[in-house]
Amino acid sequence: MAKISLWQKIINFFTGKKQPAYTDVQVKDGIWYAKDSDGNYLLGIDKSVYDLMGKITFADFPNQLSTIEADDDLLDIEGDKSVETLKSPISGKIIDRNKDIGQDIERLNTPDPQVNWIMKIAPAK
Structure with missing residues (x-):
């Protein structure tokens, strides 16, 4: 995920647009995960996946469990170039x-993390 420029922060301030308070943004195996101000993690698809797969044309959650372990299946995706199953980088309770x-696969092809996120997880203690 790209950092927000000072100029964009100034524009956001004057337009009233708030940016999420993410800290500790990391990437593992094509999934970015960022700690939100509430201590939970938001997970999404990293740019490297788009580079390898092209435009994403289909996505589905492989299970409906309430908890997830690191390296469990997170999301099945199909793209212009390949089919992949993305794995969870962390363990915790799925919020x-x-x-x-x-309903709208184009959301995953949008670079905005507020739109293309996959899952929100409360980290395991």
């Missing part, structure tokens, strides 16, 4: 899934 990506 929310981005169900909108099933």
